[in-house]
Amino acid sequence: xxxxxxxxxxxxxxxxxxxxxxxxxxxxxxxxxxxxxxxxxxxxxxxxxxxxxxxxxxxxxxxxxxxxxxxxxxxxxxxxxxxxxxxxxxxxxxxxxxxxxxxxxxxxxxxxxxxxxxxxxxxxxxxxxxxxxxxxxxxxxxxxxxxxxxxxxxxxxxxxxxxxxxxxxxxxxxxxxxxxxxxxxxxxxxxxxxxxxxxxxxxxxxxxxxxxxxxxxxxxxxxxxxxxxxxxxxxxxxxxxxxxxxxxxxxxxxxxxxxxxxxxxxxxxxxxxxxxxxxxxxxxxxxxxxxxxxxxxxxxxxxxxxxxxxxxxxxxxxxxxxxxxxxxxxxxxxxxxxxxxxxxxxxxxxxxxxxxxxxxxxxxxxxxxxxxxxxxxxxxxxxxxxxxxxxxxxxxxxxxxxxxxxxxxxxxxxxxxxxxxxxxxxxxxxxxxxxxxxxxxxxxxxxxxxxxxxxxxxxxxxxxxxxxxxxxxxxxxxxxxxxxxxxxxxxxxxxxxxxxxxxxxxxxxxxxxxxxxxxxxxxxxxxxxxxxxxxxxxxxxxxxxxxxxxxxxxxx
Numbered sequence: 011x012x013x014x015x016x017x018x019x020x021x022x023x024x025x026x027x028x029x030x031x032x033x034x035x036x037x038x039x040x041x042x043x044x045x046x047x048x049x050x051x052x053x054x055x056x057x058x059x060x061x062x063x064x065x066x067x068x069x070x071x072x073x074x075x076x077x078x079x080x081x082x083x084x085x086x087x088x089x090x091x092x093x094x095x096x097x098x099x100x101x102x103x104x105x106x107x108x109x110x111x112x113x114x115x116x117x118x119x120x121x122x123x124x125x126x127x128x129x130x131x132x133x134x135x136x137x138x139x140x141x142x143x144x145x146x147x148x149x150x151x152x153x154x155x156x157x158x159x160x161x162x163x164x165x166x167x168x169x170x171x172x173x174x175x176x177x178x179x180x181x182x183x184x185x186x187x188x189x190x191x192x193x194x195x196x197x198x199x200x201x202x203x204x205x206x207x208x209x210x211x212x213x214x215x216x217x218x219x220x221x222x223x224x225x226x227x228x229x230x231x232x233x234x235x236x237x238x239x240x241x242x243x244x245x246x247x248x249x250x251x252x253x254x255x256x257x258x259x260x261x262x263x264x265x266x267x268x269x270x271x272x273x274x275x276x277x278x279x280x281x282x283x284x285x286x287x288x289x290x291x292x293x294x295x296x297x298x299x300x301x302x303x304x305x306x307x308x309x310x311x312x313x314x315x316x317x318x319x320x321x322x323x324x325x326x327x328x329x330x331x332x333x334x335x336x337x338x339x340x341x342x343x344x345x346x347x348x349x350x351x352x353x354x355x356x357x358x359x360x361x362x363x364x365x366x367x368x369x370x371x372x373x374x375x376x377x378x379x380x381x382x383x384x385x386x387x388x389x390x391x392x393x394x395x396x397x398x399x400x401x402x403x404x405x406x407x408x409x410x411x412x413x414x415x416x417x418x419x420x421x422x423x424x425x426x427x428x429x430x431x432x433x434x435x436x437x438x439x440x441x442x443x444x445x446x447x448x449x450x451x452x453x454x455x456x457x458x459x460x461x462x463x464x465x466x467x468x469x470x471x472x473x474x475x476x477x478x479x480x481x482x483x484x485x486x487x488x489x490x491x492x493x494x495x496x497x498x499x500x501x502x503x504x505x506x507x508x509x510x511x512x513x514x515x516x517x518x519x520x521x522x523x524x525x526x527x528x529x530x531x532x533x534x535x536x537x538x539x540x541x542x543x544x545x546x547x548x549x550x551x552x553x554x555x556x557x558x559x560x561x562x563x564x565x566x
Contacts (some may be wrong), residue, residue, distance in 0.1 A: 061091070062091045062113045063114065063117065066124075067099065070441070072443050075443055099119070104127075107127065114385060117451060125169060135375045169372075170372035174452070176453065178457075183365070183459060190321075192327065211353045226315050234318050235290060237320060239303070241326045243321060245322075246350075248279075252359060253360040254277075254361040257364065258366035260495050273553055284523040320345075335470070359487050373389060392448070404448070419458045419463075497556055
C-alpha cells in the first residue's frame with residue numbers, strides 16, 4: 011500500500027539478484043524442450059495425496075493446524091506440509107537452488123529476478139499445459155487469460171502457477187486504502203472549527219495554527235501535524251498537491267502527459283508540495299521529529315494523544331489503538347478521516363495507491379517432484395473462482411469453522427469457538443494451530459471481501475478501520491494499474507545500477523527540503539536536489555532507458 015517505501019528493498023536486492031542469475035546461468039540446467047518433455051512424462055503425477063510446500067516468507071508453522079487437517083481429511087484430500095523461509099527470501103532461494111533445488115513446490119512473491127532464477131536453474135517444470143485442462147483442473151483453467159499471456163516466455167512456456175490475483179481484472183477490488191488525512195474530532199471541537207472548514211489547504215493551515223495553542227491531557231502543547239516519514243507518509247501531501255507517488259511494481263511513479271509520461275521528480279507540484287511542508291515546518295506546525303521518528307515512537311505519540319492531525323497511512327498510526335476501544339476512553343477513539351484538502355490549481359489528486367489486479371505470487375513446481383498431481387489438485391482447489399475463495403483458503407469452507415450469518419456473500423462469523431479463541435489470541439503459535447493463512451495461494455474478488463463483512467464488530471473500534479478504508483477508497487487517490495506503472499529495470503541496465511542511489515538522493519533531500527530554515531535555503535536545497543539527481547543518479551539517462559524499455563514492452 012505504500013509504494014515508495016518498497017523501492018529501497020527492491021534496490022537492495024539487485025546485487026544478490028545478479029549473484030543468483032550468475033549461479034543459475036552456470037548450473038547447466040535442462041533445455042526448455044527437455045523440461046517440456048519431463049513435464050509431459052509427469053502429467054499424471056501418480057496417486058500421491060501429499061506434498062511439501064516451501065513458503066517464500068517467514069511464518070510460524072504447525073502442519074497439524076485445523077485447516078490443514080480439514081484439507082487432509084476432507085477436501086481436497088491433500089496433506090500439505092509447509093516449510094517457512096528464515097530471513098531474506100532471495101538469500102534462501104540462492105542457497106536452496108545451489109543445493110539442488112526444493113523438493114516439491116515453492117511459493118514466492120512475484121519477482122522477475124526469482125522467475126528468471128527459477129527458469130534458468132533447470133530445476134522447475136514448465137506448466138502451460140495445465141491451464142488448458144478444464145475437465146481435470148477447472149480452477150487452473152479459470153485463471154484470466156490476460157494474466158497467463160503476460161507470463162509466457164519467448165518459447166511460450168509458463169514457469170509458475172499464478173496466485174493472489176483479482177478474479178475480474180476489469181472490475182478489481184480497490185484494496186485496503188489507508189493513505190489519507192486524519193483529524194482528532196475532540197481537538198477539532200476545541201478549536202471551534204468543523205470538518206467543513208478543512209476542505210482547503212488554507213483551512214488546514216488555520217486549524218494547525220489553532221491546534222498549536224492547545225495542550226494534551228498532561229499539559230504539553232499539542233503537535234499540530236505529524237506523519238511517519240520513515241514510511242514515506244508525506245506521499246499523501248505530495249498526492250494532495252497533485253503528484254502521483256505510486257507504481258504497480260515499476261521502477262518509478264509516472265503519469266500520462268500528452269503523448270508522453272511525466273516522472274515524479276519532474277512534476278512542478280513536487281516542489282510546491284515540499285514548499286508547503288517547509289512552510290509548515292518553519293512555523294512549528296509539523297512535528298520536528300517527523301523526519302527521524304521510528305514507528306514505535308510515532309505510535310506512542312498517537313496513543314497518548316500528542317498529535318492533533320495525522321497524514322499518511324492509518325496502519326502506521328497503529329489501527330490497534332482504536333480497534334480495541336468500545337467507547338471514548340482514549341484519544342484514538344476520536345480519529346476521523348477527512349477528504350484530501352483542495353489545493354489551488356490542482357484539479358485531481360495524485361495517485362498514491364495503484365490497484366494491480368495482476369498476480370502477486372507464483373507457485374513453482376520442482377522437475378523432480380513425485381507428487382505433481384497432489385500439487386495441481388491442491389492449487390486447483392485453492393484457485394476456484396468464487397468471490398469468497400480467499401476466506402475458504404484461509405479458514406476452510408463455510409459451515410466448518412465459520413459460516414454465513416444470513417445469506418451467502420453477506421455477513422459471516424466464526425462458528426467454532428475453539429478455532430476463534432486460538433485464532434484471535436494474539437499468540438503466533440496458537441494462531442498457527444488454526445490456519446497457515448494460505449490465502450495468498452487463492453484469488454480475490456470485488457464482489458465480496460471477508461474483513462469488510464465480518465459480523466462481529468466488537469469492540470466498536472474495529473468498524474473504524476473498515477470505515478476509514480472504504481471512505482479513503484472513494485477520495486480519488488486510487489487508480490487501476492496501466493502498463494507504464496509496471497516498467498521494471500532491465501537486467502544489467504542503468505536502472506538496476508543507479509536505482510539505489512536515486513533512492514538515497516530522494517531520502518536525503520526530502521529532509522533538506524522540509525527542514526530548510528529560510529526561503530533562500532529551500533531554493534538552494536532544491537537546486538542541489540536537481541543537481542544530485544543528474545550527477546549521482548544519472549536522472550536523464552534513467553528516463554531515456556525507461557522510455558526505451560516502455561516502448562519495447564509496448565510492442566511485445
